[in-house]
Amino acid sequence: MVVEPVTFTSVRAVPKRRRPLREWLSGILPQLVLAPSLLASFIYVFVFCGWTIWISVSNSSLLPDYSWSGFHHYVELWGNERWRIAYTNLFLFGSLYVVGATTIGLLLAILIDQRIRAEALWRTIYLYPLAISFIVTGTVWRWLLNPSTGVESLIRHWGWTSFKFDWLVNREMAIYTVVIIGIWQASGFVMALFLAGLRSVDPDLIKAAQIDGASMPRIYRRIILPAIGPIFVAVLVVLLQSAIKIFDLVVALTAGGPGIATTVPSIYVYDLIFQRGQMAEGAAAAMMILFVLSFVLVPYTIWSNWRLRREASRG
Amino acid sequence: MADTTAYDPLGAVGTWRRRQAKLIIYALLGLFALYYVVPLAVVVINSFRSLPDISHNGLISLPHSFSLDYWSSAWSKFCVGGTCNGIQPFFFNSVAMVVPATVISTAIGSLNGYVLSKWRFTGSETLFGLMTLGVFMPGQMVLLPWARVLGWLGLTNTIGGLVLIHCVQGLSFTTLFCRNYYVNIPDDLVKAARIDGAGFWRIFRKIVLPLSPPILIVTVIWQFTNIWNEFLFAVIFSSGTNQPITAALIALGTADTGVHQYGIESAAVLIAALPPLLVYLFGGRYFLRGLTQGALK
Secondary structure: OOOOOOOOOOOOOOOOOOOHHHHHHHHOHHHHHHHHHHHHHHHHHHHHHHHHHHHHOEOOOOOOOOOEOOOHHHHHHHHOHHHHHHHHHHHHHHHHHHHHHHHHHHHHHHHHOOOOOOHHHHHHHHHHHHHOOHHHHHHHHHHHHOOOOOHHHHHHHOOOOOOOOOHHHOOOOHHHHHHHHHHHHHHHHHHHHHHHHHHOOOHHHHHHHHHOOOOHHHHHHHHHHHHOHHHHHHHHHHHHHHHHHOOHHHHHHOOOOOOOOOOOHHHHHHHHHHHOOOHHHHHHHHHHHHHHHHHHHHHHHHHHHHHHHHHHHHO | OOOOOOOOOOOOOOHHHHHHHHHHHHHHHHHHHHHHHHHHHHHHHHOOOOHHHHHHHOOOOOOOOOOOHHHHHHHHOOOEOOEOOOOHHHHHHHHHHHHHHHHHHHHHHHHHHHHHHHOOOOOHHHHHHHHHHHHHOOHHHHHHHHHHHHHHOOOOOOHHHHHHHHHHHHHHHHHHHHHHHHOOOOHHHHHHHHHOOOOHHHHHHHHHHHHOHHHHHHHHHHHHHHHHHOOHHHHHHOOHHHOOHHHHHHHHHHOOOOOOOHHHHHHHHHHHHHHHHHHHHHOHHHHHHHHHHHHHO
C-alpha cells in the first residue's frame, strides 16, 4: 500500500472567532455522522424484531390487530403437521448439508493444496455456483433431476431402460435433492475457507514431521487439521446459518413439493403470511426460525469473545 | 501461490508412487469439476439448441443445431406475467435497484467504519456490536414490519422500496467490512493529521479514502452480487412489471403452459446470472475476500 504523503499546507493562520455552536457541532460530528445508521440499525434489529414478536402474540390474521391474544398461535403452530414436517426437514437438510459440504469442501481443499497445476482454474470452477442466484441454479437442477428430462431419461436413452432416478418427484426422497444442490452450491466456499486455513499452517511444523518420517495422512490428522480448528467452527456457523435461512433454493427447485414433502420453515412463514392471511401464526413461525438461529449464534459469539480475550491476554 | 518456500506434501515419496498419487488427485478433481460444471454447461448449450433438437435428443446432449433466436426472444420478446417484452424490463429493474443500493450502502458503510475505527467514543464498540447484529437477522423476522413501513412511506411495490430495504440490511455488512479494514490504518497517521489541524472530513478525504480502494471493491462486489441475487424481499415486495429479475424468473419458470420453452428459459436464466458471474470472473479475488471476511468477521 502506498501512503500518500500528507501535507497540510492550509494550516490556518487566520485568528479564530469563537463560534460555540459550530465548535460543539464539529465536536460531535462523528456521532452525528453515525446517528442515522445507528437509528436505522436499531429500528431494523430491535423495533422490527419486537414488532414481529408482538404480532405473534396478537390477534392479527389477514390484517394486523394488535390486541393481546396470548401464546396460542405458537400452540397451533406446533399442532400443525405441515409445520412439523417443515421443522423435521430443516434438521434433516441442515445436518446432511453441513456434513456433506464440510466433507467435500475439506477434501477439495486438501486436494488443491497438493501443489497441483492450474490451481486458479480449479478454484474458479468449484466456487462459481456461489456467485449465482439459487433461482438460476434451481431452475437448471430442476431439469437435470426431473425424471422425464434429466439424468434418468439420459441414462435410459443410453440403453439402461430400467434406470430410475426420480428423487425430485418422490415424496420420500425429494428433500435429499435439496441437500445435493445445497452442497453443490456451498462446498466451493467451504473449500476456499479451508484452503486459506491450510496455507496458514506453519510449513516448518510440517517439514519437521516429514523428517521424522510421518506419513502425509498422519500429518494431516495430527498436525494440520488440529491447527485449523477455528476454521471448522467458522464453516459450521456459516453453513448452519444458511441452512436455517434456506428459502430460494427450495422455492426454485421444488416449491416445497411434491405435496408438502420439502416444506421448510421459511417457506411456511411466507405461505402463512402472504398466501393464507394468518399473520400471527406466521410471525410465530418466524420467531421459531430466530430461536433456532440463536442456538447457533449465541454460543458462537461467546466462543469468539472468549478467544479474543484469550489472545489479548496472551499479548 | 507464488510461495517458493512452500513445502511439497509429496516430497518424501518416491517418483512412481508420486505419479500415482498425482493421477488420483487429478482424477478426483476432475470428477468434482464435472459435478460443478455440468449444470452450467447444460444451460449454456441448451440456450443455443433448437426446440426440435432438444425434444429429439433430450435436455442433456451435445448440440445438433445452433440458433441465437432464444437469446433475442428471452431478452426482448418472450411473455412474462402478461407483458411481452422479454426479460429485459426486469433486468433493468434489477439494475435500477442494485446500483443505488450498492452505492449508498457502501458510502454509508465507509463513513461508519471510519467513525467506528478512528473516532471512537465511549460506547462506540457496543454500538458497533449492535450494528453488526443486523448481519444475522433472518429475513422472515422483518417481513411484516417492512410491509408496514413501505406502506407508510408510499414505497409499496416500487424499486425505491427495495433500494431502502437493501440499504438498511446491507448497512451492517458494509460497516463491518470497512470498520475492520480501517482499524489497520495506523492511528498515528490520523493523530498527526489532527495535530496539524485537519478535521473529520479532511482526514477522511485525504488519508482514509485514498487507502480504501481494496475494501471498497470488496464491499461493492459483495453488495452487488447479494442484492442482484436476492429473492425473498424481491418476490414479496414487488409484483407485475416492478419485479427484479430473480422474482420474474420464478414466474417464467413456473408458468408451465403448453410446450416448455427450454431454449428461452435457458437464455433468460443465463442473462440473469451474467452480471454476478462476470463480477465473479473478473473480481474473483475480491469476491472471495468479501466472502471470507463476511464469514469469519
